[in-house]
Amino acid sequence: MSKSIFEVQLTDLLPENLKRDPDIIAASKAVDSGFSVLVNDINKTLILPRIDHLESDVLDHVAYYFHVDFYDRSLDIETKRKLIKDSVYIHQIKGTPRAVEILIETLFDEGTVEEWFKYGGTPYRFRVVTSNKSVTQERAEEFVRALNTVKNTRSTLDGVVILRSENMDLYWGGIVHQGIKEEYRQVR
Known part of the structure; x- marks a missing residue:
């Protein structure tokens, strides 16, 4: 039966003639105690x-x-x-729009990259659009600092567009007026 590294003892590996020597057995047990500490710390290296x-x-x-x-x-x-x-x-993938999208997903949880031709901007420019309600001015500034490490060097950020939508009550009314215009003149 095989044992894992967590279960094996040095005395199990000794040849038969050394298994009966009390000095070797004592030394093996001393090494086993240090080895068990080392084996238990192996997971920390992963x-x-x-x-x-x-x-x-x-x-x-x-x-x-x-x-x-x-x-x-x-x-x-x-x-x-x-x-x-x-x-x-x-x-x-540094320098690609996908790298910017991953950064958006990481920092804003949601959002898209709009390249210049989608919104009528100038060439080599783009903007980031997000509707995440937790995005603040500070988070947007943090994003801009991070963006410079992943975007293409020639591309320029036009801005971070934070879309806000609110649920509001909408009231509307209408009236229909129907009438006849009559005109009376006095005849002499």
Whole structure:
């Protein structure tokens, strides 16, 4: 029967002639205790598979390691995790509208990129349109700083359009007036 690395002991691996030596057995047990500590810490070296379980300060170091250009330590932990997960892919597609769209999805949760020909702008310009109610002026400024790390260098952002819609009561009324115009003249 095979054992996993978490279950194996050094005495199980010794040849038969050394299994009876008390000094070797004592040394093996001493090594086993240190080895079990090491084996239990192996999971801490797995970074990417455990990204959803890492703490904020560890994420800051991982973001530096993966060169997440638009990373900010003040972001919430879920946004940090999403940025780190997407960083390798974004580095592969930098300079494309898709890279900007991923950044929009990460920071604004929803939104689109409108290129200049869709809204009648000038060539090599684009704008970002979002209807997320949580987007504020500060978040838009944060987005602009991050945008410069993923967009094409020749392209220029015209602006971030934040669409707002409100539910309001609408009252309307109408009247129909029908009448006949009569004119009377006195005849002499």
